[in-house]
Amino acid sequence: MATPLQDTHRERFTRGSDVVFDGKIWDVRSDTFSLTEDGEPITREYVAHTGAVSIVALNDDGQILLINQYRHPVRMNLWEIPAGLLDVEGEDVQTAAARELAEEADLIAERWNVLVDFHNSPGSSSEVQRVYLARGLRPVPEADRHQREDEEAEIETGWFDVQDAVTAVLAGRLHSPSAVVAVLATAAAQATGFDHLRPADAPFPEDPTRPENRPRNRG
Numbered sequence: 001m002a003t004p005l006q007d008t009h010r011e012r013f014t015r016g017s018d019v020v021f022d023g024k025i026w027d028v029r030s031d032t033f034s035l036t037e038d039g040e041p042i043t044r045e046y047v048a049h050t051g052a053v054s055i056v057a058l059n060d061d062g063q064i065l066l067i068n069q070y071r072h073p074v075r076m077n078l079w080e081i082p083a084g085l086l087d088v089e090g091e092d093v094q095t096a097a098a099r100e101l102a103e104e105a106d107l108i109a110e111r112w113n114v115l116v117d118f119h120n121s122p123g124s125s126s127e128v129q130r131v132y133l134a135r136g137l138r139p140v141p142e143a144d145r146h147q148r149e150d151e152e153a154e155i156e157t158g159w160f161d162v163q164d165a166v167t168a169v170l171a172g173r174l175h176s177p178s179a180v181v182a183v184l185a186t187a188a189a190q191a192t193g194f195d196h197l198r199p200a201d202a203p204f205p206e207d208p209t210r211p212e213n214r215p216r217n218r219g
Helices: 093-105 150-154 162-170 177-191
Strands: 013-021 027-034 042-048 052-057 063-071 076-080 083-085 107-119 128-139 156-161
Touching: 052 063, 052 093, 052 107, 052 177, 063 093, 063 150, 063 162, 063 177, 076 177, 083 093, 093 107, 093 128, 107 177, 128 177, 156 162, 162 177
Parallel strands: 052 128
Antiparallel strands: 013 027, 027 042, 052 083, 063 076, 063 156, 107 128
16 A cells, blocks of 8 residues: 555654743744654754745736745845735634735735645744635725835735746746745646635644644743
8 A cells, every 4th residue: 555645743752842042023942852752862943933824816817926025034035925924813824814915915815725735944943834825806995005014115016927937936036935835836726727726714734823733831
């Protein structure tokens, strides 16, 4: 019998977990664990992340919306998809996606599907992202638009054919992980007529807004 092509949850034996850096947005934790109950202890430090949501906005012409903004850690302006942290208490993931789409792209969507879920850097961060496909787009009324600040105040937007975006990914011209994942996933979904997309409320076991998935208490 072939091994299923599916990632699996497997809790190991955690011996201790401490916050070693208390950040403004997220923390760095140091966990000590073992792979077996009587195994040698291993210590790993990682970013304890709030999780994030991102959105592929696809218009009726089959074009994807990309936003351009400055990212200081890499000293680059990156073409990305609208996205944001899951840091609003009590806000579910799809509601967060709709809020971020309105705030960063001035758009409202009538149709939502889950496109893909992924971990950005599972060896160094607990971050998980759910990427939605948003269609049936209309603009946010001018009076209701979000006032963007800091790096977001410089956001520029552009509509691109999906295949042109795929070419940019494969040519090494796009570097944002959510954009790379989303562009390639959108092209794959588009090739099958979007027939196999999950509904917007599809199960999300890794959902960081669920109480059981929140980081352990500090200590």
